[in-house]
Amino acid sequence: MTKRDRLLSQLGITQWVLRSPMTLQGELSVLIPDSTHLLIISYDQIDLSHSLFADIFTAMGIDASSVYCITTKDVELLSESIHCPCWLLGVDITLPIQGISLRSPALNDLSLDGNAKRALWQQIYHYEEYFSINSR
Template structure:
């Protein structure tokens, strides 16, 4: 194993170095700041392109702009601040990620992944029913 000069110097000074096993786990953990006008947090393993025609149509039906939607992976969801009040949209996820109880009580939309949604009229119908059920959470006068 080769060591850099810096590593050698630290070793000579008796400073022990640690290496993170999962450095990606620290990305964004310091403080997650969500947009003030946030209405929907979309959770998906593979984040969908919000610029796709289907997503644009869905957002238009919900009276939302791209800026009002925040996309996260389930791993990042545990960092959502507890004072967040918006709709969670689970896209292609079988279960709700581990979240503080106060967040788990918020409204939830659930759909298959974007490609599956595009190809499935029944899934689109179900999404529309969910949008109608929870519309007071993201319509312009909501908040």
């Protein structure tokens, strides 16, 4: 403990230490590739090889190579505005951006719940012009 630390401690001053100072300085950021047609945000990393994703991407008119996935921790690190639809997969957050966002339960719940699937299909249908690669 340095002399400065002892003095501050004796004065009852709490010192705060940043957990990730690089974030504050803008050194850490998440860049969304220009080729992204759908951004999926979830609590955990997801495996795009799940069979339900293939059906959903087909309905959207996109393929897995144009999908980018981030976790909720990465949302605050987005360095730019998002120019593609977002799918909040099992996530209940407010995005700091304007734009199209789909909401559904987490993948395991979605795959077992017919009503949740129906609600997702309705959202996809409502915004279909924003998804299809062919319509761009």
